Amino acid sequence: MxxxxxxxxxxxxxxxxxxxxxxxxxxxxxxxxxxxxxxxxxxxxxxxxxxxxxxxxxxxxxxxxxxxxxxHTPAVPEPVAELRQVALPHLHDLTERTAETSHLGVLVADRVRFVASVECDQVLRVGDREGRVLPAHLASLGRAALATLEPDAVRARYGEPAPADVDLDQLLRDLGRVRRQGYALNQQLTETGLTAIGCAVDTGSGALRVGLSLAMPTARYRRDRVGEWTRSITATAAAISRDLHLNAGLAG
Structure with a gap:
C-alpha cells in the first residue's frame, strides 16, 4: 500500500x-x-x-x-466541490467510528476519481487517495457507482467492443449482485494487501454518480464484520445524501 x-x-x-x-x-x-x-x-x-x-x-x-x-483533462462535474464539502464531516465520523480510512469517489466515464479521503490513525493503514484515478470496475466505490446505472448505460461507458481486460457480461452480473446486496467488495483488485467495501451515494443528480468506501489492510479484514461495516457505510452515504438534498433545497 x-x-x-x-x-x-x-x-x-x-x-x-x-x-x-x-x-x-x-x-x-x-x-x-x-x-x-x-x-x-x-x-x-x-x-x-x-x-x-x-x-x-x-x-x-x-x-x-x-x-x-x-x-487539461475532461471536466469534472461542477458539484464536486460542494459534494466534498458536504461529505467530509461524515467521512471523518465514519473513520472515527470504524478506525479505518474512508474515501469518496466520482464516476468519470469508466474510471473513478477519488475526491476526498480521511485517513485513520492506525500504524498499519490505507493512506489518503485524494486525486487518484482507478478503473471503476475494480474499485469498490467505482462498482457501487456503476451499479446505479442501467446495463445499457454501463455498456456505453465501456464501448463496443469493451477493453480486453473487462469482461462486460461478467461485470454486469457482478453489478446486479452489488445492487441486491447493497455493497461492493474489492479484495486486492486495485492494490495488493488492500480490501475495501463500497456503496453508492444518492446525489439527486443523474449526471453525478458517486461512491463511498471504507478501506483497510487485508490483514484486518474479517468476513464476520462485513455486515457491521456495511451498515456504517450505508448510514454515512444516507447522511451525505440527506445533506446534499437539504443544501439543494436551501439553494432553491
Whole structure:
C-alpha cells in the first residue's frame, strides 16, 4: 500500500495537492489555497507561482488560479466541490467510528476519481487517495457507482467492443449482485494487501454518480464484520445524501 513516505517533503506534497485541487474542483484564490493547505498566504502564493511556471496552473481574467495546460483533462462535474464539502464531516465520523480510512469517489466515464479521503490513525493503514484515478470496475466505490446505472448505460461507458481486460457480461452480473446486496467488495483488485467495501451515494443528480468506501489492510479484514461495516457505510452515504438534498433545497 502506497502511504505517505517517511521522508515526505512538505513543499512537494503541498504543490501536488494544489495541482489536484485545481484539476478537480476549479479556480482558487491565494487565500483559499492557504486555508485549504493550512499554510501562510505567502507560502501558498509561492507554491502557486511555481505551478504557473511549470504550466500546472494559470491565471484567469479574475486573477484566480486555474488548472494549466499540463492538467487539461475532461471536466469534472461542477458539484464536486460542494459534494466534498458536504461529505467530509461524515467521512471523518465514519473513520472515527470504524478506525479505518474512508474515501469518496466520482464516476468519470469508466474510471473513478477519488475526491476526498480521511485517513485513520492506525500504524498499519490505507493512506489518503485524494486525486487518484482507478478503473471503476475494480474499485469498490467505482462498482457501487456503476451499479446505479442501467446495463445499457454501463455498456456505453465501456464501448463496443469493451477493453480486453473487462469482461462486460461478467461485470454486469457482478453489478446486479452489488445492487441486491447493497455493497461492493474489492479484495486486492486495485492494490495488493488492500480490501475495501463500497456503496453508492444518492446525489439527486443523474449526471453525478458517486461512491463511498471504507478501506483497510487485508490483514484486518474479517468476513464476520462485513455486515457491521456495511451498515456504517450505508448510514454515512444516507447522511451525505440527506445533506446534499437539504443544501439543494436551501439553494432553491
Amino acid at each position: 502506497e502511504n505517505r513516505p517517511v521522508y515526505g517533503i512538505n513543499s512537494v506534497d503541498h504543490a501536488l495537492r494544489l495541482a489536484t485541487i485545481l484539476q478537480q474542483e476549479g479556480p482558487l484564490r491565494v487565500s483559499e489555497a492557504a486555508e485549504r493547505l493550512g499554510v501562510a498566504r505567502s507560502t501558498a502564493h509561492r507554491l502557486l507561482t511555481m505551478l504557473v511556471y511549470r504550466d500546472f496552473a494559470a491565471r484567469d481574467a479574475q486573477r484566480r488560479y486555474v488548472a494549466g495546460p499540463v492538467l
